[in-house]
Amino acid sequence: METTKQVVNQRKTWTTRLDAKKKRMDSVKHLVDGMLIPTEHIVDAMEKLIRPGDRVVLEGNNQKQASFLSEALAQTNPKNLFDLHMIISSISRPEHLDLFERGIAKKVDFSYAGPQSLRMAQMLEDKQLTMGEIHTYIELYGRLFIDLIPSVALVAADKADRDGNLYTGPNTEETPTLVEAAAFRDGIVIVQVNELTDELPRVDIPGSWIDYIVVADKSYQLEPLFTRDPRHITDIQILQAMMVIRGIYEKHQVQSLNHGIGYNTAAIELLLPTYAESLGLKGKICRHWALNPHPTLIPAIESGWIDSVHCFGGEVGMENYIAARRDVFFTGRDGSLRSNRTLSQMAGQYAVDLFIGSTLQMDLDGNSSTVTRGRLAGYGGAPNMGHNPGGRRHSTPAWLNMMTSEDPLARGKKLVVQVVETFQAGNKPVFVESLDAIDVKKDSALATAPVMIYGDDVTHVVTEEGIAYLYKADSMEKRREAIAAVAGVTPVGLRHDSKKTDDLRREGLVALPEDLHILRADAKRSLLAAKNVEEIVEWSDGLYEPPVKFRSW
Amino acid sequence: MKLAFLFPGQGSQKPALLNDLSTCTAVENVLETATASLNESVFNFHSKESLASTKAVQLSLLTAGVATFKAFEMEGVTPDFVAGHSVGAFSAAVAAGVIEFKDALKIVKLRGELMEQAYPEGYGMGVVLGIERNKLQSLIADHFDAKYPVYMANQNAPDQLTISGALPGIQEVIDDAREKGARSSSMLNVRTPSHCPLLASVSHDLTEALHDITIHRPVIPYAGNRKARLLYDPIDIRLDLAESVSSAVQWHDASTVLYEKGARLFIEMPPGTVLSRLAAKAFPDARVLSVEESGFDDCQFVAMRERLK
Secondary structure: HHHHHHHHHHHOOOOOOHHHHHHHHHHOOOOEEEEEEHHHHHHHHHHHHHHOOOEEOOOOOOOOOOOHHHHHHHHHOOOOOOEEEEEEEOOOHHHHHHHOOOOOEEEEEEEEOHHHHHHHHHHOOOOOOOOEEEEEEHHHHOOOOOOOOOOOEEEEEEEOOOOEEEHHHHHOOOOOHHHHHOOOOOOOOEEEEEOOOOOOOOOOHHHHHOOEEEOOOOEEEEOOOOOOHHHOOOOOHHHHHHHHHHHHHHOOOOOOEOHHHHHHHHOOOOOHHHHHOOOOOOOOOOOEOOOOHHHHHHHHHHHHOHHHHHHOOOOOOOHHHHOOOOOOOOOOOOOEEEEOHHHHHHHHHHHEEEEEEEEEEEEEOOOOOOOOOOOOEOOOOOHHHHOOOOOOOOOOOHHHHHHOOHHHOOOOOOOHHHHHHOOOHHHEEEEEOOOHHHHHHHHOOOOOOOOOOOOOHOOEOOOOOOOHHHOOOOOOOOOOHHHOOOOOOOHHHHHHOOHHHHHHHHHHOOOOHHHOOOOOHHHOHOOOOOOHHHHHHOOOOOOOOOHHHHOOO | EEEEEEEOOOOOOOOOHHHHHOOOOHHHHHHHHHHHHHOOHHHHOOOOHHOOOOHHHHHHHHHHHHHHHHHHHHHOOOOOOEEOOOOOHHHHHHHOOOOOHHHHHHHHHHHHHHHHHHHHEEEEEEEEEEHHHHHHHHHHHHHHOOOOOHHHEEEOOEEEEEEEEHHHHHHHHHHHHHHHHOEEEEOOOOOOOOOOOOHHOOOOOHHHHHOOOOOOOOOOOOOOOOOOOEEHHHHHHHHHHHHHHHHHOHHHHHHHHHOOEEEEEEEEEEOOOOHHHHHHOOOOEEEEEEEHHHHHHHHHHHHHHOOOO
């Protein structure tokens, strides 16, 4: 007993982190004005507030980027600042990787690197960066509170007041999560804002969580990533959308869901007020969504289909429309959208009936991956939402509908749907013997192959040929047969004995369009509630203001 | 918005190509330097008859690329990045300030001569569209015959690949590729087995020749042919210039690196539109122009305007 006490007494302080923070903050006193770092002093201030070896979380969502702070960090002197361990959910900007090229940063943990995926692979091969792990968003956010707690958080907001209160507006995204992880463990939080103001429209993050504010010389980067021009939707995508509506949403009574950003899901959104309405499905399916504010959802909202939408982030041009539809969206007192990437991802994981997305490759067992050899793109949010969460306990009709056994302990399942055309652009088959992910694992010495959605989570595969109801397969062999039956003339599909398809149809493992009473000839663009962006604007009563690149008028 | 200049390689030439260059003192200076260094008029190389020779093609392309770069420079337009395909890499290296134009002429002349001499007959290149690299690689392996060797050569786009080697071997791979799903595959009108190990001796001689000239740090980042990296060290660039002729040009990756580094305006130097077409297809949201199609003045105007953004 006595020995233990002695050891405890030897510990001098329980505030080493706080002490270190104070020391750093003291070292920039001459550079700053209270909480405000003058714009021109940001690089100097960073070299003092951040120290070599620090773990730095840098805001990089899909759409919103702390671009001023990332550019400033890349301008610091690698003699003063080196060996940083960067945590960036989405590695999107050139300077995110320039940090490693210049020797300022060394190790990286991330979720998604699509826009920098070639350089990621090259720099890993050239040993210019050390790979931590590749995560889904939720995992990465989770680790910020466990074993990747940041010493410094660099984030972006729209406006701040002099007390450091922040207004993030429609693009709240991951900001509160990153700030919380640093602020409450004596890390340093630096925020770039577009504007310093006396009165904020609302407070999204309280000033007591924030250490420094800097007014950026340019507004943070914001990309309209979730806008799909209906003009590019094809008849095949419309056919697939009809199959999904009848053969999945209606059949299993899917009420809550997440959609990916593909044209095939945009087609589904645009068929709700037309095709689905004609089937009498309004109010029965697709009522609650975890989804970015897709402009292609506007016709369904206007037709009274949608009860609620919770968003990961905002979408450029949707601000006024959302403010005017506050029954549907989450909005603040000021009227603008409140998004939250962490909470919406969690909702998409646990609280929805269905995830539907697309992929570039699928193997015989239904495992799918979007990686290409020589590229390291990561995951983003799809695997997080595209899996069956084992911890789920609440039931919904769709979830219960996935039960296939009479076992007294049987439970339901989330619907995980993959919609693909059997060939992608450039004549590349989607159905393959072996995923490129396995080569990427080897090439980049990853711990596991970067599989986007595991086959055992996939309940349905939809192609232009039909739907495979994988959740019904009671053996691996049946599962493979069902996938092969809808794999068309890919090498996987060609090996399939078409006589078996009739058996699979009888057993309900496969449905062709005719089984769902869908005529291929009916799948026409005329079914779309809006055929171009201009018509979406009309549906919105002029409230939706598309970015210039989507305007053709 | 960042700007990349692309310098085309063999295949983009056309008769009288030097006559299409914009007229300004910068261009005239380059043409005069070329004539003086070559000890004969540079205009001797760009006639239809002359262009039958690899050496003449390469000298003409080098001159056209450098002259146009200098014309842009005189107007105040300098790119953030440069990349050149095959012999175009020498123009890019001159633009980047790594080697002098006079030295580039000497080396490229030697390069052309060595390439012509290496395999006077029975060798060449083919192009395969619509199948991907791994698949083509396995077709090549299936057909490999030491008597008629064939190698994978350039990756111009994920589904546009060239092969290099002995003509009978190339023909076999071309025929088989068509059987196995290629959208098209055919012989190229090229008489040397470029960008494959058959030209290792040319690389060897070029390495020696390149060691005799002075090299400088690049003032503009240069994307290499062989490994598709942005190169900042002049020694790495010199190696890339020497080895490229006997290695596959990873053009798709090289231009993708520029895009990932932030290039959103690509301008192809004359002659031709090969590289701008590839870039337009690979990067749909980038602005892509060629001097050939848009003219020098329009390219200059767009570059000035976009740089202000």
